[in-house]
Amino acid sequence: DFQMTQSPSSLSASPGDTVTFTCRASQSIRTNLNWYQQKPGKAPNLLIYGASSLQSGVPSRFSGSGSGTDFTLTISNLQPEDFATYYCQETYSHPWITFGQGTRLEIK
Amino acid sequence: EVQLVESGGGLVQPGGSLRLSCAASGFTFSSYEMNWVRQSPGKGLEWVSYISSSGSTTDYADSAKGRFIISRDNAKNSLFLQMNSLRVEDTAVYYCARTHLYYGYYLMDSWGPGTLVTVSS
Numbered sequence: 268d269f270q271m272t273q274s275p276s277s278l279s280a281s282p283g284d285t286v287t288f289t290c291r292a293s294q295s296i297r298t299n300l301n302w303y304q305q306k307p308g309k310a311p312n313l314l315i316y317g318a319s320s321l322q323s324g325v326p327s328r329f330s331g332s333g334s335g336t337d338f339t340l341t342i343s344n345l346q347p348e349d350f351a352t353y354y355c356q357e358t359y360s361h362p363w364i365t366f367g368q369g370t371r372l373e374i375k
Numbered sequence: 376e377v378q379l380v381e382s383g384g385g386l387v388q389p390g391g392s393l394r395l396s397c398a399a400s401g402f403t404f405s406s407y408e409m410n411w412v413r414q415s416p417g418k419g420l421e422w423v424s425y426i427s428s429s430g431s432t433t434d435y436a437d438s439a440k441g442r443f444i445i446s447r448d449n450a451k452n453s454l455f456l457q458m459n460s461l462r463v464e465d466t467a468v469y470y471c472a473r474t475h476l477y478y479g480y481y482l483m484d485s486w487g488p489g490t491l492v493t494v495s496s
Contacts, residue, residue, distance in 0.1 A: 301482060303420075310470055310486035311420065317480040354420055358481040362425035362434045362474075364410070369419045 269293055269357050273367035279375040284345045288370045290338045290355035299359035302331055302340045305369075306351045314353075315340065342372075350374050377401040377485045379471050384490030391461050391494070397454040397471030397487055405429075405449035408474040410483065411456045413467035413492075423469070424456060438464075461494045468492075 270293035280286045290300065298318035303311035313322045315331035318338055328343045342349055355367040383395040395411070411423040424445040425434045433445050444457040454471050468489040475484045 299480065301480075303483075305420075310488055311483070312486075313482055313484050316477065316482045320478075320480075322482070322484070356420075356483070361481045362408070362410075362432075363436075364412075364422035364425075364483075366420040366422065 268363075269296065269360055269365045271355055271357055271365050271367040273353075273355055273370050275370060276368065277371040277373060279373045280345055281375045282345050282347055285341065285343045286345060286372065287342075288340045288353055288372075290333075290340070290367050292336045292338075292357055292359075295335045296357045296359035298334045299357055299361075300331075300333065300338050301356045301358060302329075303354045303356060304349075304351045305354065311354060347374075377473070379473065379485055379487035381469060381471055381487045381490035384469065384492045386493045386495065387461055388496050389461060389463055389494055392457070392459045393461065393492060395456040395458065395469055395471075395490060395492070399452045399454065399471075399473075402473075402485075404447075404452040408476075409445075409447060409454045410472045410474060411443075411445060411454075412470045412472050412483070412486075413465075414470070414489075415464070415467040418467075421467075425474075426454070458492070461492075463494050466492060466494045 272291045300318045302315040305311040319331045378400045426445045442460045470489045471487045472483040473485040475482045
């Protein structure tokens with residue numbers, strides 16, 4: 268089974284900041300990595316697929332990079348609506364899917 | 376507009392059963408693979424089960440294997456999850472999610488709002 272490890276588990280930042288989250292896979296998943304944003308009481312929302320491709324309708328301040336085992340999600344110029352929890356998801360082992368444990372982004 | 380709406384959640388005693396439904400609209404349901412994903416209170420996301428577009432192939436997380444059964448009715452644009460032998464640790468919000476294969480990548484690009492299952496005596 269794949270293990271997906273996200274760090275940090277939580278992060279405090281201010282509007283206008285740039286933040287970076289990391290996600291590490293237990294073995295290579297090439298670029299089969301997606302990122303989701305989830306706000307309290309809501310379903311997850313797809314942000315990035317294929318490690319670096321922006322989902323339609325997602326603001327360009329979100330970007331993703333990485334391949335193999337190490338991946339990052341960067342949010343530039345944080346907006347108030349960006350404070351949420353972010354999950355990475357590997358799909359290399361489709362249909363088996365593994366999510367990371369999440370990174371909670373809080374307002375400083 | 377793509378829409379997924381779950382129903383069937385509620386309070387059930389340990390050892391009991393529950394059947395969740397997901398009504399799909401706004402897209403050709405029979406062309407898409409579907410999943411159930413759950414989230415225990417205050418916890419992260421956990422994939423539970425998968426079904427192919429035709430319904431001929433299914434798969435389950437170890438936590439669901441032997442107790443849950445996923446199925447679909449493409450004529451009625453509906454996805455189901457039959458949950459048996461429920462445990463306290465199955466308490467969660469259950470989401471149905473569409474898998475979209477796009478340029479070789481699998482995406483869960485549409486999700487329902489979720490339905491809460493509470494297993495408690």
